[in-house]
Amino acid sequence: FAGTTVLFRLRVEGPEREDALVAAFVSKDGAAFEIPADALPKMAAAGNPATLSPLAPGDRTKLREISLDVAQREGDRRARLAEKRAAPKLAKEESQVKTYFEALSGELKEQKSESRGEDAKKEAATRLRNLERERELRLLEVADRFRASAHVDAVAALAVSGSAARVKLLFQSGARKLEREVVWFPPTGNVKPPVCDLCGGALGEAAICGDPQHNVLLCANCRRYCQSCGAGLCAEHTKACGCGAIACPAHGAACEACAQYCCEKHLFKCVRCCRAFCRQHAFECGVCRLISCVDHTKRCGSCDIELCGEHQRLCDASGKAGCPKHMVNCPECGDEVLDVAVSGGKCTTCRNRQPAAAGDPAVSAALLFVPAATGAAWTRSDTKSRIRLDGRTFLNKYRVWLGKDLKPLSAFGGSKLFGMKKLR
Ligand SMILES: [Zn+2]
Ligand SMILES: [Zn+2]
Ligand SMILES: [Zn+2]
Ligand SMILES: [Zn+2]
Ligand SMILES: [Zn+2]
Ligand SMILES: [Zn+2]
Ligand SMILES: [Zn+2]
Ligand SMILES: [Zn+2]
Structure with a gap:
């Protein structure tokens, strides 16, 4: 490798402050990578002919532009981590605000119901509305205080040369593959491993989101598991059946009639059209016990049992379906009709x-x-x-x-x- 390392000062502000140095390496061909900041003294120690030159504002604009993205990304990652660490504190403060306002609005509501006269009632309603607005503002304020942001400033550039390796990492799960690239600098002796695409934390045992459309790497903390196959899904693609079971797209689906998401166990396929339905929109044939959908089920006009396409016969005299048990031949014309369509030895048509x-x-x-x-x-x-x-x-x-x-x-x-x- 040969190129320039740009050194950034990184400041994270928000629930907690963090000051750090971030180093972005820009190779001769214009590719930029983040490298561990502590690599620099090691590079110098390795006898690297490095020269550190301070960056004046507006200096080396091109270099700065290329590397700024890299530094900012690292800053944003740290900001997200800081927010995550502060999440329990945020939840606690929010609940304190909520409890406080709940008590106040309870009092106001009581006053309102006790107040006599139009004007008094109106005034109480206005005060309630104001209180609600104040509550929203206070909650926004709290959320604001717990939001972290990162600022990066380029402070110096260091020309370095030596050997480095670009290592391609292939994450594979079944037929799905995701590629990530890491850079290995011998002076630092280690590589910066890829991080979870969702939370920015260490990957640990990584997995690709179980939704086939979603190509992200997830750490174990950011996964929920399909109860049928164990595939890990991100929060956005985690769907649960009414029974509480989480099911991946391969082991769950939305009912075609009402869109309720169902796991494998609670999903029923129509034998006719193969579409999947929830229990409420799937019907079991009273003759063969097979499942069919709203569109392919009819009820016997005599005994009211549900019938699949195979076991429903049509009584043309009444226009209703009939089960095999309740279809009879009219004694007069011989046509097959529902038993309830026959009266006095004649079907409706004959009568x-x-x-x-x-x-x-x-x-x-x-x-x-x-x-x-x-x-x-x-x-x-x-x-x-x-x-x-x-x-x-x-x-x-x-x-x-x-x-x-x-x-x-x-x-x-x-x-x-x-x-x-x-x-x-
Ligand atoms: Zn994660
Ligand atoms: Zn599954
Ligand atoms: Zn996903
Ligand atoms: Zn349904
Ligand atoms: Zn279920
Ligand atoms: Zn059907
Ligand atoms: Zn049937
Ligand atoms: Zn019947």
């Missing part, structure tokens, strides 16, 4: 038969479909999705099914004596 009106286009459509039935007397009966026409001549009878759009579906016919057969 609703009316003589067809003169010039009914359905009759014309039926005759076009079965010309042999010309001259028959017709009755018509509408189901939920179809039209049934029954025709009788002196010797024969006919039954023609049409769609609501008069499209012919099927036709039966035969002698009154021997019964009907399918014609078309």
